[in-house]
Amino acid sequence: MSITATLVGRSILGDKALTYGTYTDSGVGTEDDIDTKLHRCEMIILQPYGTSAATDAPAVNETLPVAGSAVTVITKASQSGIWIAIGDMFS
Numbered sequence: 255m256s257i258t259a260t261l262v263g264r265s266i267l268g269d270k271a272l273t274y275g276t277y278t279d280s281g282v283g284t285e286d287d288i289d290t291k292l293h294r295c296e297m298i299i300l301q302p303y304g305t306s307a308a309t310d311a312p313a314v315n316e317t318l319p320v321a322g323s324a325v326t327v328i329t330k331a332s333q334s335g336i337w338i339a340i341g342d343m344f345s
Contacts, residue, residue, distance in 0.1 A: 257286035257329060259337065264291065264344060273322075274338045283331030285315050292322025292341035300327060302335035 262275040273291050277300070290298065296319045300312040310330040322341050329335075 256280045256282040256284045257288065257327065259288040261289075261291055267340070270296075270340050271342065271344050272338065272340050273344070274336065276334070276336055277327070277329065278334040279329045279332055281332045283329065283333075285326055285328040287324040287326050288337055288339075290322040290325055290337075290339035290341065291345055292339055293343045293345045294319045295322035295325050295339050295341045297341075298325055298327075298337060298339040300329070300335060300337050302329070302333050308333070 257277055257279050259277045260275045264273040271292055298314055302308045312329040315326040315328050
């Protein structure tokens, strides 16, 4: 697996479920899945860490909504950041 994703927390926003966590690319820069722990992911935000602007933005390689257990993303090699996902319910 080239991207390691960790769930940090979850919350309810009205009638939506929200989960958030961190991701780190192993240095390969290929696509991989983030398990959002949602039944269905309707939106995901990827925000890289850094001391300067990211040269290549991370991207979601899916047509949303999608099963929240496997949201495919692609990042720059060795990039780390946070993700926030919103969906219908927790899985």
